[in-house]
Amino acid sequence: MSISSFLPPVRTLMGPGPSDVHPRILEALSRPTIGHLDPRFVEMMEELKSMLQYAFQTTNELTIAVSAPGSAGMETCFVNLLEAGDTAIVCQNGVFGGRMKENVERLGATAVMVEDEWGKTIDLNKVESALKAHPEAKVLAFVHAETSTGASSDARALCKLARKYDCLSIVDAVTSLGGTELRVDDWGIDAIYSGTQKCLSCTPGISPVSMNDKAVAAIKARKTPVQSWFLDLNLVMGYWGKNAKRAYHHTAPVNAMYSLHEALVMLQDEGLENSWQRHKANHLALRAGLEAMGLEFVVAEDHRLPQLNSVTIPDGVDDAEVRSRLLNEFNLEIGAGLGTLAGKVWRIGLMGHSSRAENVILCLAALEAVLGDKVNTGVALAAAQKQLSVER
Amino acid sequence: MSISSFLPPVRTLMGPGPSDVHPRILEALSRPTIGHLDPRFVEMMEELKSMLQYAFQTTNELTIAVSAPGSAGMETCFVNLLEAGDTAIVCQNGVFGGRMKENVERLGATAVMVEDEWGKTIDLNKVESALKAHPEAKVLAFVHAETSTGASSDARALCKLARKYDCLSIVDAVTSLGGTELRVDDWGIDAIYSGTQKCLSCTPGISPVSMNDKAVAAIKARKTPVQSWFLDLNLVMGYWGKNAKRAYHHTAPVNAMYSLHEALVMLQDEGLENSWQRHKANHLALRAGLEAMGLEFVVAEDHRLPQLNSVTIPDGVDDAEVRSRLLNEFNLEIGAGLGTLAGKVWRIGLMGHSSRAENVILCLAALEAVLGDKVNTGVALAAAQKQLSVER
Numbered sequence: 001m002s003i004s005s006f007l008p009p010v011r012t013l014m015g016p017g018p019s020d021v022h023p024r025i026l027e028a029l030s031r032p033t034i035g036h037l038d039p040r041f042v043e044m045m046e047e048l049k050s051m052l053q054y055a056f057q058t059t060n061e062l063t064i065a066v067s068a069p070g071s072a073g074m075e076t077c078f079v080n081l082l083e084a085g086d087t088a089i090v091c092q093n094g095v096f097g098g099r100m101k102e103n104v105e106r107l108g109a110t111a112v113m114v115e116d117e118w119g120k121t122i123d124l125n126k127v128e129s130a131l132k133a134h135p136e137a138k139v140l141a142f143v144h145a146e147t148s149t150g151a152s153s154d155a156r157a158l159c160k161l162a163r164k165y166d167c168l169s170i171v172d173a174v175t176s177l178g179g180t181e182l183r184v185d186d187w188g189i190d191a192i193y194s195g196t197q198k199c200l201s202c203t204p205g206i207s208p209v210s211m212n213d214k215a216v217a218a219i220k221a222r223k224t225p226v227q228s229w230f231l232d233l234n235l236v237m238g239y240w241g242k243n244a245k246r247a248y249h250h251t252a253p254v255n256a257m258y259s260l261h262e263a264l265v266m267l268q269d270e271g272l273e274n275s276w277q278r279h280k281a282n283h284l285a286l287r288a289g290l291e292a293m294g295l296e297f298v299v300a301e302d303h304r305l306p307q308l309n310s311v312t313i314p315d316g317v318d319d320a321e322v323r324s325r326l327l328n329e330f331n332l333e334i335g336a337g338l339g340t341l342a343g344k345v346w347r348i349g350l351m352g353h354s355s356r357a358e359n360v361i362l363c364l365a366a367l368e369a370v371l372g373d374k375v376n377t378g379v380a381l382a383a384a385q386k387q388l389s390v391e392r
Numbered sequence: 393m394s395i396s397s398f399l400p401p402v403r404t405l406m407g408p409g410p411s412d413v414h415p416r417i418l419e420a421l422s423r424p425t426i427g428h429l430d431p432r433f434v435e436m437m438e439e440l441k442s443m444l445q446y447a448f449q450t451t452n453e454l455t456i457a458v459s460a461p462g463s464a465g466m467e468t469c470f471v472n473l474l475e476a477g478d479t480a481i482v483c484q485n486g487v488f489g490g491r492m493k494e495n496v497e498r499l500g501a502t503a504v505m506v507e508d509e510w511g512k513t514i515d516l517n518k519v520e521s522a523l524k525a526h527p528e529a530k531v532l533a534f535v536h537a538e539t540s541t542g543a544s545s546d547a548r549a550l551c552k553l554a555r556k557y558d559c560l561s562i563v564d565a566v567t568s569l570g571g572t573e574l575r576v577d578d579w580g581i582d583a584i585y586s587g588t589q590k591c592l593s594c595t596p597g598i599s600p601v602s603m604n605d606k607a608v609a610a611i612k613a614r615k616t617p618v619q620s621w622f623l624d625l626n627l628v629m630g631y632w633g634k635n636a637k638r639a640y641h642h643t644a645p646v647n648a649m650y651s652l653h654e655a656l657v658m659l660q661d662e663g664l665e666n667s668w669q670r671h672k673a674n675h676l677a678l679r680a681g682l683e684a685m686g687l688e689f690v691v692a693e694d695h696r697l698p699q700l701n702s703v704t705i706p707d708g709v710d711d712a713e714v715r716s717r718l719l720n721e722f723n724l725e726i727g728a729g730l731g732t733l734a735g736k737v738w739r740i741g742l743m744g745h746s747s748r749a750e751n752v753i754l755c756l757a758a759l760e761a762v763l764g765d766k767v768n769t770g771v772a773l774a775a776a777q778k779q780l781s782v783e784r
Binding site for chain 1: 409424498587650
């Protein structure tokens with residue numbers, strides 16, 4: 001055995017995440033490691049927390065970065081807010097609502113499912129019916145931006161319903177944070193989790209989580225211990241909390257935190273609303289090009305996420321071959337369909353640093369080169385350029 | 393609010409981890425991010441797996457890197473191998489045996505504790521008595537190298553006892569992997585977890601885990617689902633397993649995996665036994681210096697970990713002030729005591745890239761400068777140098 005250093009190819013990442021990571025963020029990752037209890041590291045964490053509060057638009061004291069990927073952020077919310085025997089209403093309109101169900105059931109609680117077709121937004125009427133029918137429900141959980149389909153749901157209205165029926169809301173914002181409007185305090189979101197590798201354009205591995213006082217009170221009122229030691233927020237708060245003694249809980253992923261800090265400095269410098277606007281503008285340009293080619297969006301216009309563009313694969317086109325050629329000939333990654341949409345759609349991400357005019361143009365040109373006469377040729381780039389110039 | 397990039401100080405890390413990270417590993421972290429399902433990433437994972445097998449000295453097919461810190465590796469072993477109602481015998485001779493107890497109890501199993509004094513090795517007779525008294529026990533769990541005290545235990549003998557009484561062994565090798573002799577297959581270890589930030593000298597955040605066929609069979613024979621979706625090895629194996637379809641489970645921390653790969657390439661190039669020998673040699677030099685100063689080791693010689701040197705703080709010395717001066721004046725981090733040893737001991741790490749002659753010398757010189765006439769002066773460096781020259 002003699003294995004050499006791994007030198008990755010340079011890709012353009014336009015799948016469902018990870019997105020392109022800005023060189024500044026990669027450089028931040030490689031800064032010298034210091035101890036997780038070093039006073040300078042603790043200062044950095046304080047800054048990181050305040051920038052996460054900005055990104056989430058919240059003043060929640062419990063705003064932290066969980067030391068593991070988004071799936072662990074999801075699990076953090078469920079295992080802390082629910083106990084065995086509780087009921088949660090879970091909306092499912094894609095893969096991630098299904099993962100929420102797994103989380104609820106594995107902790108011994110009951111998941112009442114409210115299902116919508118994949119690619120559709122969550123139906124508020126169905127949710128209200130479920131809330132009425134299940135007054136025992138403690139939690140309403142839903143995905144704000146379904147990464148598996150590209151559909152957004154009305155988080156503000158859903159949280160209002162949760163409050164009306166005295167439920168805590170748990171919101172999956174893995175793909176929305178930093179990319180589309182999200183206002184934790186204004187919308188009355190009780191608990192929310194996200195990931196770093198989507199619209200924050202950071203490397204994958206960390207999960208921002210925020211909870212308001214109502215959620216914290218629910219954790220403190222638990223009758224049983226949180227089933228996960230690693231994700232128990234009572235313990236994690238001893239490290240992250242205000243005036244906390246920085247009690248040792250686990251060793252934080254120091255360098256990953258540097259990179260999230262840098263990603264959040266970049267978001268702060270751009271301005272959150274400017275970032276939302278940029279995601280929108282590049283989406284419109286990509287959309288103009290894709291539609292000119294004759295490709296169709298999976299999601300209706302009103303609920304389309306600008307950062308994740310799902311399009312139907314044209315008849316007679318080999319899904320895997322196209323993605324493989326894009327990767328091999330152009331170093332361009334786009335996403336495959338997941339679950340019931342596998343083989344039927346592509347998911348084209350314009351997230352964070354990937355959301356740039358040059359990526360829009362590259363993606364359209366590469367798709368046209370690979371798809372050939374399966375689509376309208378010679379029109380996509382002009383359509384996208386026209387849209388981009390409107391925006392400038 | 394306007395926060396700037398975080399530029400960490402350059403420290404020498406001689407605490408209980410993270411240890412100094414070699415520049416090659418930091419550079420690997422900053423290589424371009426690619427997708428977690430990219431064929432090149434999958435190849436890299438295969439290499440990573442085979443190098444982890446080498447580090448663990450195992451042919452276990454289930455040898456993976458869990459996408460979260462060592463505490464999550466611990467939780468992975470417990471939640472997969474135990475179910476509610478099961479019994480585990482847990483040895484405790486420091487902080488981490490206590491964390492194992494938490495893991496056992498939070499999943500609804502019973503922990504039968506076998507306690508030894510902190511700083512002592514685990515008493516095999518007590519363990520055998522517990523195994524005899526609890527024929528219902530399914531697991532024997534213990535810490536190979538107690539990071540909180542610097543004591544090693546006889547993993548080979550403990551695993552032999554586990555087999556004799558038909559228990560699965562769960563071994564915490566967070567601080568031993570790469571630093572002291574550890575042979576998973578020869579010693580008959582059924583399940584083992586470690587961390588990246590100790591003797592592998594990688595950044596913190598990932599947890600190597602390995603299980604043999606007996607442990608995998610136990611997971612497959614479970615009557616109930618694993619309580620954690622994120623840590624369910626049935627699902628994780630779909631991504632890591634041989635001939636697996638690389639089913640999407642969660643987004644791997646891509647860049648962190650690059651750095652672990654690089655750390656393992658360095659271990660491979662040095663040779664595992666050479667690494668063990670280096671840790672031993674630098675420990676002996678540090679020990680010679682510390683003893684010349686009049687400092688006393690907490691752990692008896694036979695059970696002393698070379699990579700973690702716990703010494704008693706001399707009377708009349710202010711623990712926090714000394715550590716603070718070492719940090720502020722020399723950028724040198726050493727570790728405080730944990731739990732019952734807080735305020736009573738220092739923990740001086742010589743782990744991975746931190747285990748170098750220059751660190752031994754720096755640490756002794758800095759301690760002498762800060763401790764002044766509280767210790768014997770002017771003799772430590774010569775004693776260490778003499779030991780180093782014996783070894784050369």
